[in-house]
């Protein structure tokens with residue numbers, strides 16, 4: 001059974017006119033798998049993510065987590081079963097409480113894991129895992145940079161020991177130099193705990209670095225999906241080809257590069273593989 005299964009999902013917003021933001025999307029994610037959802041702004045990625053975590057009610061179709069329908073958010077928060085789904089948003093300020101010390105916020109995640117019978121961990125451990133010193137545990141969010149705050153939001157989500165982590169544009173608010181490293185860190189930490197990761201981004205270059213499978217979304221529909229390297233090297237849909245073509249070509253001849261190795265990917269982003277262990 002898949003960890004997450006989305007079947008023929010539609011999400012509509014009803015105002016003066018009906019906006020069909022997600023239009024018949026199906027996907028599945030297994031434990032230990034990183035699946036990326038890419039597409040331009042407004043194509044429906046956030047609407048899909050919100051439906052996956054129960055923040056949006058499907059107009060059609062279904063979202064099943066471990067074979068059961070995902071309940072709406074209020075019900076989910078009261079049910080220990082569903083604290084095993086965590087979400088990281090683009091803007092860490094929307095998920096961190098400015099009046100609570102970061103260590104206490106990470107402890108909320110730890111408490112959620114404890115309620116599901118997981119062993120106790122300390123907030124300092126999670127800070128160190130996301131590349132921050134344990135000594136910052138008693139500071140408030142305002143004393144950190146935007147990038148550091150996002151690391152704290154990721155630490156809090158991971159401290160809840162999720163089986164499924166849904167990350168909606170988690171790196172787009174970070175400065176360019178740390179985007180790839182934070183994305184790689186999320187992959188590493190999610191997989192270390194055996195979780196599945198749905199990584200949403202408009203940036204195919206970073207997705208190429210971390211995702212096992214990629215789905216390309218265009219105007220509410222998935223127009224292409226498959227192993228990331230196949231989507232990269234053998235994309236069929238013109239929209240995917242335009243996304244791929246927008247990324248600088250390493251060979252300079254207009255040919256798509258062959259599937260890169262992990263070391264090549266790391267080099268492409270100027271990451272020393274050892275450095276990935278430190279972020």
Ligand SMILES: Nc1ncnc2c1ncn2[C@@H]1O[C@H](COP(=O)(O)OP(=O)(O)OP(=O)(O)O)[C@@H](O)[C@H]1O
Pocket residue numbers: 013014015019020021039040041042043044045046047048
């Ligand atoms: N609450 C809402 N009410 C009405 N329309 C909405 C609402 N939320 C999103 N939409 C519309 O649904 C469509 C998809 O939006 P969505 O935010 O899901 O896309 P996205 O790919 O995540 O874009 P972005 O990367 O800019 O967040 C857009 O046309 C958007 O204007």
